Amino acid sequence: MVVDPTLELLRYRVLATMASMESLDSENLTPLADIPLGKLRVDATRLHAVCRYHKGVQKSDPSLGPNDVRKVAVHPVALAPEWERYAEFLLFHEFLHALGHAGHDRIFRKLEADWPDYEATQMGETFGTHLRERNAKWRWLCPQCGWNTARSVKSRGRYLCRGCRVKLVDESLELTISTS
Numbered sequence: 001m002v003v004d005p006t007l008e009l010l011r012y013r014v015l016a017t018m019a020s021m022e023s024l025d026s027e028n029l030t031p032l033a034d035i036p037l038g039k040l041r042v043d044a045t046r047l048h049a050v051c052r053y054h055k056g057v058q059k060s061d062p063s064l065g066p067n068d069v070r071k072v073a074v075h076p077v078a079l080a081p082e083w084e085r086y087a088e089f090l091l092f093h094e095f096l097h098a099l100g101h102a103g104h105d106r107i108f109r110k111l112e113a114d115w116p117d118y119e120a121t122q123m124g125e126t127f128g129t130h131l132r133e134r135n136a137k138w139r140w141l142c143p144q145c146g147w148n149t150a151r152s153v154k155s156r157g158r159y160l161c162r163g164c165r166v167k168l169v170d171e172s173l174e175l176t177i178s179t180s
């Protein structure tokens with residue numbers, strides 16, 4: 001398997017932080033060092049990271065743990081320097097799943113909330129918007145007030161600006177995309 005240095009550095013930082021968290025004192029973090037790490041497809045917009053278990057693994061199995069994990073994958077865009085704090089939180093979140101906390105129950109949410117970088121725990125929405133903007137091919141623009149929003153499809157004259165009640169116009173973003 002090809003080892004990605006960016007992902008390995010991310011793992012290193014996340015495990016160092018997890019080792020310092022009192023709430024994880026009873027967990028054995030060592031096996032997390034061997035879980036294969038990967039990346040989601042770059043055009044994924046709904047999923048930011050995922051913990052995939054081996055085939056046939058029951059998430060309800062009380063002995064669920066790191067050995068049942070096939071792979072943890074993170075969105076490649078989150079690996080850019082400006083999102084690295086969010087990437088750390090994402091990997092931490094998936095590592096909690098890998099430790100055997102399969103669902104987002106109260107225990108999971110409590111452990112998750114202990115992540116010391118509070119701001120990073122709140123970046124999901126901004127990152128989601130960023131992904132949609134990245135994939136957008138059109139900007140819907142109000143010619144009157146300049147309000148605009150990036151979308152993957154054209155508005156084709158079907159939408160009005162909320163403020164001005166003027167038809168939004170489509171502006172191609174293809175040029176911006178090919179140069180970025």
Ligand SMILES: [Zn+2]
Pocket residue numbers: 093097104
């Ligand atoms: Zn989750």
Ligand SMILES: [Zn+2]
Pocket residue numbers: 142143144145146147161162163164165166
């Ligand atoms: Zn307007």
